[in-house]
Amino acid sequence: MPFNGLGLIGAIERALRENGYVEPTPVQQRVIPLVLEGRDVMARAQTGSGKSAGFVLPLLQLWSQRKGEGKAKIKALVLTPTRELTLQVAQAFETFGVFLPKLPKVVSIIGGERIGDQLYAVQQGCDIVVATSGRLIDVLSKKQMNLSHLEFLVLDEADKMLDLGFAEELDLILPQLPEKRQNLLFSATYPPKMQTIASRITQEAVEVAFASEAPTVQSIDQHVIEVDREKRGPLLRHLLENEPWEQVLVFMANKRAADNIAAKFRKYGFSAESFHGDLTQEERSATLDDFKQKRFRILFATDLVGRGLHVDDIDCVVNFDLPRSPADYIHRIGRTGRAGKSGTAISFIDHETQAHFKVIEKRAKIRLPRERVEGFELTGEAPVKTKGPAPVKGKKKSKKDRLREQARKEAEER
CATH class of the missing domain: 3.40.50.300 (P-loop containing nucleotide triphosphate hydrolases)
Structure with missing residues (x-):
């Protein structure tokens, strides 16, 4: 219609x-x-x-x-x-x-x-x-x-x-x-x-x-790449040099990491900026406007842009750091492939984050093959899990306290 x-x-x-x-x-x-x-x-x-x-x-x-x-x-x-x-x-x-x-x-x-x-x-x-x-x-x-x-x-x-x-x-x-x-x-x-x-x-x-729709997976080509933590930056540069992506959104764990990697990529000749809650409103608005107008190619961002933000024609979303929750994964990759358009989503994982990504897959009802890129292969063996000591009552934060702390951190970025 x-x-x-x-x-x-x-x-x-x-x-x-x-x-x-x-x-x-x-x-x-x-x-x-x-x-x-x-x-x-x-x-x-x-x-x-x-x-x-x-x-x-x-x-x-x-x-x-x-x-x-x-x-x-x-x-x-x-x-x-x-x-x-x-x-x-x-x-x-x-x-x-x-x-x-x-x-x-x-x-x-x-x-x-x-x-x-x-x-x-x-x-x-x-x-x-x-x-x-x-x-x-x-x-x-x-x-x-x-x-x-x-x-x-x-x-x-x-x-x-x-x-x-x-x-x-x-x-x-x-x-x-x-x-x-x-x-x-x-x-x-x-x-x-x-x-x-x-x-x-x-x-x-x-x-x-529209609960019957598989969330975002229909129009997004999702990939999971196994890579050592310290090789993620070089691997991302390799992908950017070899893929035809015009606009790339890269999710980072925190503000400092977003700033640091954006500065590093600029030194390597990439047009890149960072985006997070420590920027003034004027800086945030200007950065997003420049990204929408394609004045630079790569935006390194915290989860501040994971929800609701619409930028036309983002070709690829990269989870440089994995999101905390499966819902955040869906919202992050949903920045590409919007309104029926195609898009690509890539997540970097290593031995320590394998289990967390399996939880994301289970909750999001997806199963993705693990991939490796020649020259950037994951090395070593997965650490053997050891059972820790029994928790001491009163020493560990409750789930409610952890959620409140997370909400406060996110509120600071609003």
Whole structure:
């Protein structure tokens, strides 16, 4: 079904054509008509399936048809887990609304920028707010944002927000919203806690799920290469010199590693930059814009870009360091092969990380052959596992403490 069969108005269809969008993804086919009908929606689908456009397009149309006279009032609130996704969604509203009779005023509310400037932008008149929940709460605490006219609430990448402590933040946000509103929840997964969150937001949502789809594997050529830890850098350079990849995203374990390897690759003549939470918001935005515009070839990044970020035509994703969880693996490799396009994903493993990757395979329901590249073969033998001493009660962090510590670290990168 083409976009013109979904009930979208001519101005939005024109914006789609101008930006090269021809056919909607399955998620968009299912969700857009429901949103236009005024239904609450809970949509679950794999990363790269076009969920964001599934709400941006119909919300623009509904806003355009209902907009009132006088100073703009906040009619739509979109919450996302990261600054980058916030800016990306805000840009999508502007891109697809460019031919509407009246342009919507869209304001992004994120950390890393002056809160006074964001408050001023809202007070000047605002139709759509796209925000990270933490900074939104900071703004709401100033008592200078009026959400009483809100008609639409959207949670994008809702499961990731849950990981970052969103359940507690929701207690501060919901009381400031009108009870009568249209609610849209979009996520790649729906863990049990998500059902609890969803029930607090809406009781009447239509569930749209594509659980039968194998997550991301259909359009991504996945490889696992066995290599000694110290040979990963030389192997990556070898691959970059011999493969026709134009845009490559490389995931690193931490900020320092991303900075160090990017500097090293530049010395070898590669155009490369690093991306992580220690950069200022201006630096983060500039780096991503340069990568999207293909001003450099390789982006070494932490998991800050593992969720929700859409960069067209990433040819290859490399797990230089393995992700902590199977879900993170799916979201990382989903940065390539988006919306049905083909892509390549490569993971480096050694003796010590073999077992962890087997867990990833089991949870992601995949099984990949181990490969070796001539001149970079894995050496030595796998270490023999020895049973450690019995744990001492009270000396080891609980699972809950470990999860809280992980959430705090990720929150620092937002």
